Amino acid sequence: MMRIVAVAALLLTGRAVSAQAASCDWLAASLRDRFELDAPVRVEGCGNVRANPGSVRIEKVHFAGGAALRVTLHQGSRRLPLDIRAWAEVPVWIATADLPVGTRLRADIVRSGRAMLPLADALAPRVMLEQGWATTRRIPAGETILPRDVRSGRELASGDICEIILQRGAVQVRTQAIVRQVLHGGQEIRLERLDTHRRLTAGAGRSLRVVDCRGGTG
Secondary structure, three states: OHHHHHHHHHHHHHHHHHHHHHHHHHHHHHHHHHHOOOOOEEEEOOOOOOOOOOOOEEEEEEEOOOOEEEEEEEEOOEEEEEEEEEEEEEEEEEEOOOEOOOOEOOOOOEEEEEEEEEHHHHHOOOOOHHHOOEEOOOEOOOOEEOHHHEEOOOOOOOOOEEEEEEEEOOEEEEEEEEEEEEEHHHOEEEEEEOOOOOEEEEEOOOOOEEEEEEOOOO
């Protein structure tokens, strides 16, 4: 009898693990769609969210530091807050030598690669070598260089013209925008598209990519 109970418990545990994995897959796909990411996303800590929940959708996402975030799921009149961890695999620069504080990034001291970063870091504007970024902390050889580890050699300012990338599913739009406001030391950038005059925001938790900027007037 005890053996039967043990086998039954093992089967139930296996089903729970499978259901949780499917739930994480659904949440990962939903986060990819929400932030229009063309990158693999991994989610952990999904709890008992039902896989393929049909009418359930993500209503809000709050970044809580590192890989942690709280998503609010919405179904009809019901709202369920859920604390999870999420990462996305994106292109990165990796130090090929120890980089002291203040080192200007150059092609001979970094190499390109891909890394699974916390979702907030993966959504931040990517570091571009031609912008003269300099390190704000010591970065050991072999370590991934995150946007928060560097500052632009030239501070962004209102009126600068930037090249931006907007991802809409499989469609990528590359266009130009003018900087209207720089907040939190450059961690959040408010822009206006030159072609449509639509207001946009770049920074952690945003799918917009700012790839190059130059001085301008606006």
